[in-house]
Amino acid sequence: MIYEVRTYTLKPGSVPEFEKNFAAALPHREKYSKLGAFWHTEIGPLNQVIHVWPYESVEERNSIRAEAGKDPNWPPPNDPEMYVNMNSEIFIPAPFMRPMGGDQALGALYEMRTYTYKTGSIGKVVDIWAEAVPAREEFSPLAAAMYTDVGGLNKWVHIWPYDDLEQRSKIRAEAVKTPSWPPPTREFLVNQENKIMVPASFSPMH
16 A cells, blocks of 8 residues: 655635635546645745655556546646645555545644755654554544655655644653653654644545
């Protein structure tokens, strides 16, 4: 299983129109494969939309995208001037990650945290996280944990759903009081980023 995470930065004010057009075209795209998740940023880098597509393999991704590209209703009919930047990365899920997609009502807000680790350390990071996550999930569920295979390398992305920002602050404060959280990977860390995202009305994860 792989996940393609496509992040589009749009011109200010364009997100509502993009989501409207995406929602209208999505049933045509889902004839080929299902959407895993769709969010737009609320805090952090603004005017971004993030859509996640699960595939069994890179080969399946290439085949499905080729077929979907022949559909006259896909991609959505957006003005090219709407786009500032488009980025695509392919992730491999951690062994302990629950599958994305389906119909998962997990939270009104999602926090995406992206950590860049030293080259060659991702295997160790995954093992350390595997030990720490069960205790952390006693406070709130982990929506995704995965590392890059194609795109910006050595990245570890974990996504946490919350009801609101107040609940996020409360849960994070409680979690760090436990001996196992955060996972002890600081020696491998190079960079940390986060963004708060809101699921679209049509997002399978909401």
